[in-house]
Amino acid sequence: MNSSLISPDDMWVLWGFIAVWAAVSIFLEQRYRWASAVSGAVIALGGAMLFTNVGVLPTESPVYDAVWTYVVPLAIPLLLFQINVRKIFKESGRLLLVFCISSVGTVIGSILAFFLFRHQIPYLDKIGGMISASYIGGGVNFAAMAAKFQTPGEYVSSTVVADNFMMALLFFILMGIPSLKWFQKRFPSACISDSGKNRAESYWKRKDMSLRDIAMNLGTAFAIVAVSVKAASFFKGLFPSDGGSVFIQFLSGILGDQFLLLTTLTLSATFAFPRYFQKLRGAQEIGTYLIYLFFVVIGIPADLRIILTNAPLLLAFVFVVAMTNLLVSLAAGKALRFRLEEILLACNAAVGGPTTAAAMAIGKGWRELVAPIMLVGTFGYLIGNYVGTFMGTWFASLL
Structure with a gap:
């Protein structure tokens, strides 16, 4: 039963809140130095959490589903239009290694959390497989x-709630770490600069943009998304993932994944037609605003009341997995002398997926890492199901 002030079916009001709060977050980030230090992304996410937990917003609505289904896919190509593809492959080598290390952290954390809670949480073999896959790949x-694993619905729902809250908490941590002097002194970095200048305001200074730019940006983005969705659906039918050889399942995982195809098609287009995309203006601004809508939405389901009553142990479980991922990533990154921003983005991409990692890179001003982390993050979609299947099957044999 819905008890929030705004009904889940009140579409215009919910869209209005999401759009306005995203705009407020951007304004605060560019207007005030404290907000720039916190980042507009954290303000968007934290404010949404607050409004949910005081009973203003519902935790579920078709509006939120629409953001995931339509807004996020549109934002991805827009954020990649101005990227030099050759630099992506030059940069992604290091990030891919860090991401693999972060994925190992997820596996270690899942094993540790399983043995800590296997006698307290029902169906933990199934939940462990779900979280192992999710914290390497994503929601898909x-x-x-x-x-x-045919996990009972109530445990899936409780795990989703705990997972959303954990992601929100981890994003707060990841966004805050670069500002701490302890980390700045101990990790190399090429992107972090703590001058008195408002970096967000400087980066997003006013630019010339025409109606044609807006039309071509959105038209191209819609076309790429449409082709990606149709192609993914076609390949899923051609290579079903629920049967056949490992090779067939691998092909299904690659060609049947909408987000992987979306990224691949966009990068292929920018490589094939560099002059066309270089002339477009405003793609990054439009895409970033759409990402802010997403940040508001991912903060909304983190309902503390549900977690405290139904999922405290699940929250502890995912906390152990996420924190182990972060600690392993930091420790290995320190030993191998990776840059702090690379480590944090790889951790973000593993736990939250490529979209949230790209949003973090934009929010922190790490512009050169946006495309590489998108590319690396989609790699997690490919390997997540295999890791989750192995972990879930192994955990089942231990119960």
């Missing part, structure tokens, strides 16, 4: 493992 891997 979570859903796939939930269906594969």
Whole structure:
């Protein structure tokens, strides 16, 4: 039963809140130095959490689903239009290694959390497989493992709530770490600069943009998304993921993934037609605003009341997995002398997926890492289901 002030079916009011709060977050980030230090992304996410937990916003609504289904896919190509593809492959080598290390952190954390809570949490073999896949890939891997292991619906819902809250908490931590002097002194960095200048305001200074730019940006983005969705659907039918050889399942995972195809098609287009995309103005601004809508939405489901009553142990479980991921990433990154921003983005991409990692890179001003972390993050979609299947099957044999 819905008890929030705004009904889940009150579409215009919910869209209005999401759009306005995203705008407020951007304004605060560019207007005040304290907000720039915190970042507009954290303000967007934290404010949404606050409004949910005081009873203003519902935790579920078709509006939120629409942001995931339509807004996020549109934002991805827009944020990649101005990227030099050759630099992506030059930069992604290091990030891919850090991401793999972060994925190992997820596996270690899942094993540790399983042995800590296997006698307290029912169906932990299934939940462990879901979280292992999700914290390497993303929501698509979570859903796939939930269906594969036939996890009871109430435990899927409770895990989603705990997972959303954990992601929000981890994003707060990841966004705050670069500002701490302890980390600045101990980790190399090429992007972090703490001058008195408001970096957000400087980066997003006013630029010339025409109606044609807006039309071509959105028209191209819509076309790429449409082709990606149709192509992914076609390949899923051609290479079903629920049967056949490992090679067939691998092809299904690569060609049937909408976000992987979306990224690949965009990068292919920018490589094939560099002059066309270099002439477009405003793609990054439009894409970033759409990402802020997403940040508001991911903060909304983190309902503390549900977590405290139904999922405290699940919250502890995902906390152990996420924190182990972060600690392993930091420790290995320090030993291998990776840059702090690379480590944090790889951790973000593993736990939250490529979209949230790209949003973090934009929010922190790490412009050169936006495309590489998107590319590396989508790699997690490919391997997440395999890791989740192995972990869930192994955990089941231990119960």
